[in-house]
Amino acid sequence: MLSSFSVMAQGKKPPVKTTPAKSIQKSRKDMFKIKAPKIQYVRPDTAILVEYDEFPEDTSDAANSVFFNPSKQLSIVSEDTSTLDLGEQQIVEMSEEVLIDSTWIKVAGYYAIWDTHNINPYRKDGRNLKDTLHIHLEEPEKKRYAKMPLEKTPITSDFGFRGYRWHYGTDIDLNTGDTIYAAFDGVIRISKWDGGGYGNYIVVRHYNGLETLYGHMSRPLVNVGTFVKAGEAIGLGGSTGRSSGPHLHYEVRYEGNPIDPERLYDFPDYKLISKDFTITSALFNYYNSALKYKKGGSRSGATSARRAAYHKVRSGDTISEIARKYGVSQAQIMRLNRITGKTVLKLGRSLRIR
Incomplete structure (x- = not known):
């Protein structure tokens, strides 16, 4: 049997296959569906100062979580193309919705990429933000609330310099097996293992445009694509990955750019600082220092920048x-x-x- 190429070479047009109208309508209806795959840090002694040794390996998700650049460039071919299927990564053009239990759930219209493997596939530098973004952390009229990630939130390490590297989250003390909760309503985007850094970790994309990361868990309790409400259990605390003892490594991000969680939370008083939050480029000015030491800055400079309370x-x-x-x-x-x-x-x- 001649191939289509051979037929064309002989000056003949290959036979045209017709597609029933119903099939066309069905394909258009299904074009936005994002099918989630079915996926069947010893405790710190708070009586003494503990110097953590949890710097991620260069190949870990944690090491690549801020300065990650996908090896394959992503591009949108035309306005008529709804998605480009790149394995687990998809570009969604017209809307950001996920089908959960036969219901279309809109999650964070600020994002265009749904990626179940990479923490930061967005390739956006927060220092280049030109607009001021006002987001709601709580919207009681829509029954959207905020919850603390743990039942108790004693901080063991802050956002900032850690030895000679930048620490992009807040570490909260816990016992192995303690329940970890979703901070806001959203959908589980990542649930995976990172042996050189976060261990068992989860990333949740929220309605308000933020994403939160929960690292070093002993076990996740939810799968990718699961819709969760604020305060719903998503994992159990532990000390997996690059960790010196049981604790929760908690990050808050906007378009892949980490934000100091203590700008949103008053952890000692166990509450949000405000129901609203403003994002500007100034939030990410710390990148200048972080990049400096990533490229081999002095250890003494990093140590002097650490905060004491x-x-x-x-x-x-x-x-x-x-x-x-x-x-x-x-x-x-x-x-x-x-x-x-x-x-x-x-x-x-x-x-x-x-």
Whole structure:
């Protein structure tokens, strides 16, 4: 039998196959469907300062999570092309909707790419944002609320320099097996293993345009494509991947660009700072320092930029109350400030918390 190429070479046109109208309509109806695949950091002693050793390996997802560039350039061929199927990565042109339980769920119209493997496939530098974006963290009128990622949120490490690398999230202490919750309503975009960095981790894309990442889990509880409500259990805490002890590595991102979670959350008081949040290019100015040290900056410079938290003693303050307020142990405060059982707290004294 002659191939279409052979027929054309002989000056003959290959036979034209006709497609029934119903098939055309069905293909148009299905063109936006995003089919999710069916996928069947010892505990830190808060009594002493712990120097974490959880820097990701160069080939890990964590190492590539900010400065990732896809090896294959993505392009939109024409306005009539709804999706370009590149394995697990798809470009969605006209709308960002996912079919969940026979219902079309709109998730974050700010994004154009649905990628179930790469944390940051967007190739957008937050420093180049020209507009100011106002987003809602809570919308009670739409029954969309925010929840804390854990039942308790004692911070063990902040966003910023960690030794000689930049730490793009906030570490929150937990016990192995503690339940981890979705921060906002959204859809699970990534649920996978990263042995050189995040361990078992999940990325959730939210209605408000943010994405949150939950790292070092002992076990995920949800699959890619699952729609979750704020406060719904998505995983169990652990110390998988590049981790020195059980904790949750928690990140907040916009178009792949990490944002300091402490700009959204008051972790010691266990609440959002505000129901709304403003995103500008200034949020990502830290990239200048992060890139500098990624390319081999001095360790001493990084160490000097690390933050320490202090509390000024007020009337009626006790060590136990201060420890509870900041989510740390009394022993840690006493050690950092060389306090003994007989020490009297003087009004106005600055106590180092972490």
